[in-house]
Amino acid sequence: MKKIVQIKNLKKVFCKGNICVANDINLFINEGEIFTILGKSGSGKTTFLRMIAGLEIPDSGEIIIDDKEVFSKNNNLQPKDRGVAVVFQNYALLPHLSIASNITFGSKASKADLEDVLEKTKLKGQENKFPHELSGGQQQRVALARAIITKPKILLLDEPLSNIDTELRAHLRVELKEMIKSFGITALFITHDKEDAFYLSDRIAIMNGGDILQVGTAKNIYHNPVDLYCANFLGKITEISQNNYVRPEHIFITPNGRFNAIIKSIVFYGSFYEIILKTEKTELLIHSFDDNLEIGQNVKYDFSGEILNF
Numbered sequence: 001m002k003k004i005v006q007i008k009n010l011k012k013v014f015c016k017g018n019i020c021v022a023n024d025i026n027l028f029i030n031e032g033e034i035f036t037i038l039g040k041s042g043s044g045k046t047t048f049l050r051m052i053a054g055l056e057i058p059d060s061g062e063i064i065i066d067d068k069e070v071f072s073k074n075n076n077l078q079p080k081d082r083g084v085a086v087v088f089q090n091y092a093l094l095p096h097l098s099i100a101s102n103i104t105f106g107s108k109a110s111k112a113d114l115e116d117v118l119e120k121t122k123l124k125g126q127e128n129k130f131p132h133e134l135s136g137g138q139q140q141r142v143a144l145a146r147a148i149i150t151k152p153k154i155l156l157l158d159e160p161l162s163n164i165d166t167e168l169r170a171h172l173r174v175e176l177k178e179m180i181k182s183f184g185i186t187a188l189f190i191t192h193d194k195e196d197a198f199y200l201s202d203r204i205a206i207m208n209g210g211d212i213l214q215v216g217t218a219k220n221i222y223h224n225p226v227d228l229y230c231a232n233f234l235g236k237i238t239e240i241s242q243n244n245y246v247r248p249e250h251i252f253i254t255p256n257g258r259f260n261a262i263i264k265s266i267v268f269y270g271s272f273y274e275i276i277l278k279t280e281k282t283e284l285l286i287h288s289f290d291d292n293l294e295i296g297q298n299v300k301y302d303f304s305g306e307i308l309n310f
């Protein structure tokens, strides 16, 4: 598989406050994949995306897009010459322009290109409307159409799903993935939201303090986190003994369990119960589907597989 983006030893420190936002980052993005940078606020995600787009200058390192050195010691190509397109958080649509003009704004797209993109983004018939006349989902598609019409090598998505309420967000997430995949385009998506990252991504990189801590598929990083930070960031975790941790779904109550506990609390979450078991030495968080458990009940429990050790 072709590595469409290669990042080598990328470094950036903001002198003001001496904040390191990229600490020797090395990674690659395969052609056609949706690659996500997942990190909490302030971890350096936006700066990373802006460096790839050419909107922020790295201190050192190399950025290669489709075999072209777009940034290095000797090169610093303009954003328009890098083969990238950015979809911003608020979509940045121009309110006084029609949908068609928004999509073609600043590009050399032909009428045929516009027709093609309108068709593929299901915006046919909406081209003469104005942004405020469209739903949130349609506005997202306009932002995507505007990016895609420039035929970028990589689409950069800066938290396009934040600031959107939960119900619409779930719908837009599905639509976004379908559309990116139908275009067969490579995408770099940045987010602080684990669920968005899990749903959308072929591979995820966890970022913190300018460092990439781990790269892998959602399943891989969830089940094999490299450290306690990554383990906690991706889901709940309980320490069962010194340096040994288990996810709640890997502890289960069973009459044949090797260990004894008392149920301390039960919270109903619809599709599962979150239960705290009190053992002799500690408290364990578990997930259960059992409707017949009660607070104060003596139970036996055991572990299924994965015990993480850090």
Ligand SMILES: Nc1ncnc2c1ncn2[C@@H]1O[C@H](COP(=O)(O)OP(=O)(O)OP(=O)(O)O)[C@@H](O)[C@H]1O
Binding pocket: 014, 015, 016, 017, 019, 021, 039, 040, 041, 042, 043, 044, 045, 046, 047, 048, 192
């Ligand atoms: N132009 C700048 N000058 C100085 N510091 C900056 C600048 N831009 C960002 N920073 C700082 O760099 C750090 C990383 O910021 P960045 O926006 O890249 O993180 P982020 O992970 O995208 O966060 P968020 O999700 O909140 O946008 C933050 O501490 C931020 O305050």
